[in-house]
Amino acid sequence: MPVFDLHCHSTASDGVLPPELLVARAHEQGVDVLALTDHDETSGLAAAAERARELGIELVNGVEISITWGGQTVHIVGLRVDTRHPGLLGGLAANRQGRADRALLMAEALAGAGIDGALEGAYRFASNKGLIGRTHFARFLVEEGHVKDVKTVFKKYLVKGKPGFVHHEWASLQQAVEWIHAAGGLAVLAHPGRYSMGKEKLRLLMAEFRDLGGEAIEVATGSHTPDQVPLFAAYAREYGLLASVGSDFHAPGEGGRELGRRLELPADCRPVWHNW
Ligand code: AMP
Ligand code: MN
Ligand code: MN
Ligand code: MN
Numbered sequence: 001m002p003v004f005d006l007h008c009h010s011t012a013s014d015g016v017l018p019p020e021l022l023v024a025r026a027h028e029q030g031v032d033v034l035a036l037t038d039h040d041e042t043s044g045l046a047a048a049a050e051r052a053r054e055l056g057i058e059l060v061n062g063v064e065i066s067i068t069w070g071g072q073t074v075h076i077v078g079l080r081v082d083t084r085h086p087g088l089l090g091g092l093a094a095n096r097q098g099r100a101d102r103a104l105l106m107a108e109a110l111a112g113a114g115i116d117g118a119l120e121g122a123y124r125f126a127s128n129k130g131l132i133g134r135t136h137f138a139r140f141l142v143e144e145g146h147v148k149d150v151k152t153v154f155k156k157y158l159v160k161g162k163p164g165f166v167h168h169e170w171a172s173l174q175q176a177v178e179w180i181h182a183a184g185g186l187a188v189l190a191h192p193g194r195y196s197m198g199k200e201k202l203r204l205l206m207a208e209f210r211d212l213g214g215e216a217i218e219v220a221t222g223s224h225t226p227d228q229v230p231l232f233a234a235y236a237r238e239y240g241l242l243a244s245v246g247s248d249f250h251a252p253g254e255g256g257r258e259l260g261r262r263l264e265l266p267a268d269c270r271p272v273w274h275n276w
């Protein structure tokens with residue numbers, strides 16, 4: 001059985017490995033089919049595809065789009081997208097501009113909490129200056145010695161209710177699904193078990209996503225606990241959605257899951273790649 005890993009990040013967004021090294025690492029880890037899914041960005045895909053051809057691993061063009069739904073941030077992965085589609089490119093560019101605007105406000109908020117220089121500091125950690133995110137701020141705060149690791153920075157500074165958190169209105173669920181479909185791709189609700197919403201709201205999200213034509217939800221992901229895997233497999237069946245898998249790998253040694261690890265789907269799932 002080939003190993004699929006359909007969610008990970010490079011330096012084009014908030015990962016730490018350049019696309020070509022990410023692909024090489026996936027190959028070493030035994031991944032056969034890899035989707036690179038950078039946040040709101042597709043610029044890493046060309047270099048990833050070239051390295052994948054050299055190594056004989058299959059590269060899927062992916063992206064992870066930030067949306068706002070029900071007042072909360074949710075992530076929608078697009079798989080097998082045409083990265084030249086103007087509708088998709090325009091939408092992603094708007095989200096990236098939103099990230100730049102939010103970064104200014106985050107730096108102001110952190111300055112108010114006594115942390116100066118966060119804007120320049122975060123951008124130093126962003127290889128792609130056109131794509132700034134909370135993880136870049138987190139790495140800066142760790143470097144400054146404010147907090148011991150990235151996970152703790154999020155908990156203490158960067159989530160709702162904490163001093164560096166800034167609400168942002170991303171694209172809508174409908175827009176993200178439309179952009180992905182216009183670009184010929186499949187829409188996947190990313191790590192559904194990670195959102196802090198109750199069961200009823202989560203059900204509304206899955207139903208609306210399905211009604212908008214969304215194809216799949218992530219079942220086996222680095223963001224799910226072991227008992228969430230069968231739970232979301234059951235939701236996928238109930239809502240008539242396909243099942244996807246992805247490590248959500250960002251960086252060696254930052255605490256996330258390694259590429260290609262523990263991504264087996266329960267036997268009764270229909271994989272998102274069933275007809276690839
Ligand atoms: P952003 O899209 O810029 O708001 O940042 C979201 C990213 O922050 C996610 O893709 C993760 O890489 C990272 N992240 C979110 N929450 C946490 C957390 N609790 N610990 C570590 N990283 C996190
Ligand atoms: Mn990320
Ligand atoms: Mn995500
Ligand atoms: Mn991700």
